[in-house]
Amino acid sequence: MKRHRLALFALVAVSVLAVAACGSSSKKSSSTGTNGSATTGSSNVSGKISIVGVWTGDEQKHFQAVLNGFKAKYPKVKVTYRSTGDNTPTVLSTAVQGGNPPDLASVSQPGLVTDFQKKGALKPMDFARSTVLANYPADIEKLGEIGGHLYGLIIKAANKSTVWYNVKSYTDAGVKAPSTWDQFIKDAGTLKASGSPAYSIGGADGWTLTDLFENIYLRQAGPAKYDQLSKHTIKWTDPSVVTALKTMGQVLGDSSNIAGGTSGALQTDFPTSVSNVFSAKPKAAQVIEGDFVPGVVASSNPLKPVSGYNVFPFPAIGSSGSNVVEGGGDELMMFRDTPAIRALVSYLATGEAQTIWAKLGGYSAPAKTVPASAYPDAITRTTATAIGKAKTFRFDLSDLQPASFGGTVGQGEFKIFQDFLKTPSNATGIAQSLESAAAKAYASGK
Amino acid sequence: MEPPPAAAPPAPPSANVFRRNAVAIGFLAPAAILLGVWIVYPTVFTIVRSFFGPQGFGDFKGIDNYKAIFTTHLLLTAIKNSAIWIAVAPAVVTAIGLIFAVLTERIRWAVAFKTVVFMPMAISLFATGVIWHVMYIKDPGQGAVNAGIGAVKSWFTSAGVLQDGAPSTPTITGSVAKGFVLQKPLAAGGVAELGLTGIPPDAVPAAAKQAVVPQTKPGAIEGVVWRDFSPGGGKAGKVENQELGLPGVSLALYDSSGKKVQSAKSNDDGTFAFDGVSGSGYKVGVASSTFAAPYGGVSWLGSKLITPAIIIAYIWVWAGFAMVVIGAGLAAISRDVLEAARTDGASEWQVFRRVTVPLLAPVLSVVFITMLINVLKVFDVVISIAPGSTQSDAAVIAVQMWRQSFGGVNNFGLGSAIAVFLFVLVVPVLMLNIRRFRREV
Numbered sequence: 001m002k003r004h005r006l007a008l009f010a011l012v013a014v015s016v017l018a019v020a021a022c023g024s025s026s027k028k029s030s031s032t033g034t035n036g037s038a039t040t041g042s043s044n045v046s047g048k049i050s051i052v053g054v055w056t057g058d059e060q061k062h063f064q065a066v067l068n069g070f071k072a073k074y075p076k077v078k079v080t081y082r083s084t085g086d087n088t089p090t091v092l093s094t095a096v097q098g099g100n101p102p103d104l105a106s107v108s109q110p111g112l113v114t115d116f117q118k119k120g121a122l123k124p125m126d127f128a129r130s131t132v133l134a135n136y137p138a139d140i141e142k143l144g145e146i147g148g149h150l151y152g153l154i155i156k157a158a159n160k161s162t163v164w165y166n167v168k169s170y171t172d173a174g175v176k177a178p179s180t181w182d183q184f185i186k187d188a189g190t191l192k193a194s195g196s197p198a199y200s201i202g203g204a205d206g207w208t209l210t211d212l213f214e215n216i217y218l219r220q221a222g223p224a225k226y227d228q229l230s231k232h233t234i235k236w237t238d239p240s241v242v243t244a245l246k247t248m249g250q251v252l253g254d255s256s257n258i259a260g261g262t263s264g265a266l267q268t269d270f271p272t273s274v275s276n277v278f279s280a281k282p283k284a285a286q287v288i289e290g291d292f293v294p295g296v297v298a299s300s301n302p303l304k305p306v307s308g309y310n311v312f313p314f315p316a317i318g319s320s321g322s323n324v325v326e327g328g329g330d331e332l333m334m335f336r337d338t339p340a341i342r343a344l345v346s347y348l349a350t351g352e353a354q355t356i357w358a359k360l361g362g363y364s365a366p367a368k369t370v371p372a373s374a375y376p377d378a379i380t381r382t383t384a385t386a387i388g389k390a391k392t393f394r395f396d397l398s399d400l401q402p403a404s405f406g407g408t409v410g411q412g413e414f415k416i417f418q419d420f421l422k423t424p425s426n427a428t429g430i431a432q433s434l435e436s437a438a439a440k441a442y443a444s445g446k
Numbered sequence: 447m448e449p450p451p452a453a454a455p456p457a458p459p460s461a462n463v464f465r466r467n468a469v470a471i472g473f474l475a476p477a478a479i480l481l482g483v484w485i486v487y488p489t490v491f492t493i494v495r496s497f498f499g500p501q502g503f504g505d506f507k508g509i510d511n512y513k514a515i516f517t518t519h520l521l522l523t524a525i526k527n528s529a530i531w532i533a534v535a536p537a538v539v540t541a542i543g544l545i546f547a548v549l550t551e552r553i554r555w556a557v558a559f560k561t562v563v564f565m566p567m568a569i570s571l572f573a574t575g576v577i578w579h580v581m582y583i584k585d586p587g588q589g590a591v592n593a594g595i596g597a598v599k600s601w602f603t604s605a606g607v608l609q610d611g612a613p614s615t616p617t618i619t620g621s622v623a624k625g626f627v628l629q630k631p632l633a634a635g636g637v638a639e640l641g642l643t644g645i646p647p648d649a650v651p652a653a654a655k656q657a658v659v660p661q662t663k664p665g666a667i668e669g670v671v672w673r674d675f676s677p678g679g680g681k682a683g684k685v686e687n688q689e690l691g692l693p694g695v696s697l698a699l700y701d702s703s704g705k706k707v708q709s710a711k712s713n714d715d716g717t718f719a720f721d722g723v724s725g726s727g728y729k730v731g732v733a734s735s736t737f738a739a740p741y742g743g744v745s746w747l748g749s750k751l752i753t754p755a756i757i758i759a760y761i762w763v764w765a766g767f768a769m770v771v772i773g774a775g776l777a778a779i780s781r782d783v784l785e786a787a788r789t790d791g792a793s794e795w796q797v798f799r800r801v802t803v804p805l806l807a808p809v810l811s812v813v814f815i816t817m818l819i820n821v822l823k824v825f826d827v828v829i830s831i832a833p834g835s836t837q838s839d840a841a842v843i844a845v846q847m848w849r850q851s852f853g854g855v856n857n858f859g860l861g862s863a864i865a866v867f868l869f870v871l872v873v874p875v876l877m878l879n880i881r882r883f884r885r886e887v
Contacts, residue, residue: 193644
């Protein structure tokens with residue numbers, strides 16, 4: 001009978017505990033591999049470069065085309081790109097810990113660059129700064145700086161300050177793409193009167209709501225406050241946050257102007273919120289999300305670009321001006337320093353290299369030197385050139401928060417903004433909930 | 447066990463003992479190593495880890511993680527939900543299993559019935575969750591459950607000419623459900639202008655023509671009901687060019703006491719007339735029967751219904767298991783006992799209540815306890831059915847254990863503490879089960 005007991009305990013113990021056991025979070029930093037001898041190179045650079053990155057499929061093919069452009073200039077340098085897809089953070093962490101990182105890597109998580117920099121695994125790219133500044137908007141260059149040195153370089157940018165609309169709904173209502181927030185809200189009322197709810201909101205995914213808030217906050221409170229809030233040096237109970245929440249309430253508060261009403265929106269996931277608009281019989285006129293929206297319905301989209309669906313930049317609020325972009329991007333970081341690698345990094349930062357990629361489609365260049373004509377279609381031209389033109393460019397704020405506050409389903413920002421969608425009149429209470437959740441997340445140090 | 451072979455040659459006692467031990471150790475080693483690696487080490491590690499914070503072993507927290515379980519709102523919700531699960535799911539699964547098992551003994555097509563009920567067991571719980579998530583979607587155009595309810599409802603409600611609408615000016619009050627009333631009092635010879643918005647252009651009946659404001663007519667109240675919207679918004683409350691009348695709208699005339707005195711239907715240009723009216727103080731309204739607002743659906747995945755909704759899906763899966771096990775127990779009951787009871791004049795209910803159920807008690811308790819342990823560990827159906835907005839309302843202990851460690855928060859200390867807490871909850875059930883095993887052997 002002893003054996004029975006043991007076996008039973010064993011079984012349950014396995015199922016209950018085995019999972020939790022892998023949770024060791026202690027990671028040792030380690031040496032960062034060999035240092036390439038950094039001799040000053042000229043036109044005659046040679047060597048081998050390995051790159052690891054998130055781009056797969058078409059993106060990988062297109063990036064390869066960019067690399068081919070490099071090969072034409074530096075025939076003696078052999079560059080190999082390996083795609084690690086979504087596993088890139090894991091692959092890189094393991095490689096760095098094992099002392100054998102690739103020469104260059106591209107990641108979509110800005111936090112990773114900071115992590116590796118802290119561990120001393122990265123080499124600064126200050127040599128490329130002049131090239132970058134000549135090609136990039138200053139704000140995008142700054143995103144890669146840590147302690148005054150350039151450690152990250154955005155190679156592929158994403159624009160989250162876009163609003164996508166159904167052209168027929170807009171024509172029926174007799175409204176045009178608005179450029180100011182007041183006009184945007186007024187048009188929403190007109191859309192409702194025309195019989196089409198103005199907004200489709202993917203409230204089941206909390207990040208669509210944080211994106212909306214961040215777009216409003218960046219414009220209304222300004223980039224300085226945005227930076228402070230993202231570092232939690234001002235509290236979420238700050239009057240600027242409450243004001244932004246009230247502005248956001250103009251959208252969320254009008255339940256009859258949201259597809260499915262507020263309770264329906266809470267159960268609408270992001271892909272559905274897109275297909276609500278991208279449909280011959282739309283359930284709503286517009287959806288507020290980033291440049292990746294059409295990709296979500298790529299295979300099932302009955303509408304044609306421009307004539308069926310279209311896009312406009314997130315409207316200006318107050319005196320914010322229109323060249324404000326909240327976004328993200330894939331950052332390049334450098335683990336070794338050789339003349340060949342330097343040549344490649346400098347090359348990738350040029351408008352010339354990025355134009356190759358832009359022409360192939362599915363790409364937004366961070367470089368302002370990429371001409372608008374390089375983009376293959378009108379839609380990408382709108383969303384992508386906004387990035388190069390940006391006077392203010394900021395990373396998605398929730399992505400810069402501790403994961404328990406800014407990135408976990410069912411708690412933190414996601415949950416609290418969903419509560420806000422439920423009770424849009426309660427801006428002050430929501431600000432307080434956000435502050436207490438943020439304070440807790442920052443206190444626990446992660 | 448067979449007795450050891452007697453033909454073994456006698457050997458010196460010490461060497462013999464050593465050799466026998468070596469063999470025993472050799473046989474035990476694989477099991478011991480597996481137990482050590484997969485059970486003892488993780489258990490000890492988890493317990494130790496639960497006293498440390500998110501940063502790792504440098505970050506000693508004492509019992510703070512355990513305190514957090516009982517002070518954090520999210521985790522208390524999970525504990526409350528687990529309590530609901532434990533109270534409801536095992537009992538209902540066992541009861542339904544019993545009912546199905548007894549029924550299948552008496553119906554034709556029993557095998558077909560059993561197969562259908564047992565079928566969900568063949569689907570992975572995660573897939574079950576995805577299926578039920580889709581079925582529970584609020585929009586009846588997508589969710590099968592609400593589509594069914596909507597279909598039944600539509601038998602009892604008549605179809606209106608319009609689906610939705612809203613007043614264009616504040617002089618008109620009311621709602622789609624109650625109908626709208628123009629608050630301006632009218633006397634005989636008056637004209638009522640009822641502008642409605644919020645009507646999509648393709649929802650306007652095809653017969654509609656340009657709206658016209660009728661001329662005043664003595665001894666009658668006339669009016670027009672129209673889609674008060676032209677591209678860009680138009681002027682609210684004013685009939686403009688390109689604005690269509692709404693045909694077939696049911697209108698009502700109320701006297702000064704609010705009593706309905708006449709009704710009418712609008713023409714293709716939206717005009718209508720109430721004849722033979724004298725005096726004043728009348729009001730004109732749009733009857734609610736004009737509108738057949740589409741059925742909005744029950745919010746199964748909303749914060750209030752999410753836990754019951756998930757439990758229903760879970761019961762759907764496990765009822766088949768309970769039925770098969772209880773059915774096997776039922777087959778083992780001696781028919782003689784049942785016959786004897788019937789001969790003694792017991793009714794079918796008495797036979798079931800006094801004979802079948804007591805004889806089945808051991809089987810029922812096996813099913814019940816198995817379900818109890820299962821329910822404590824429930825995870826995949828919750829994760830896959832609840833949308834992001836109600837994940838925290840639906841979460842149970844096992845879900846939060848994952849969420850706090852791997853599911854985004856990365857606080858492995860808290861996750862470990864929840865794992866230990868869950869383990870402690872399972873222990874009494876295990877004891878119960880072990881005691882039962884003992885009694886049986």
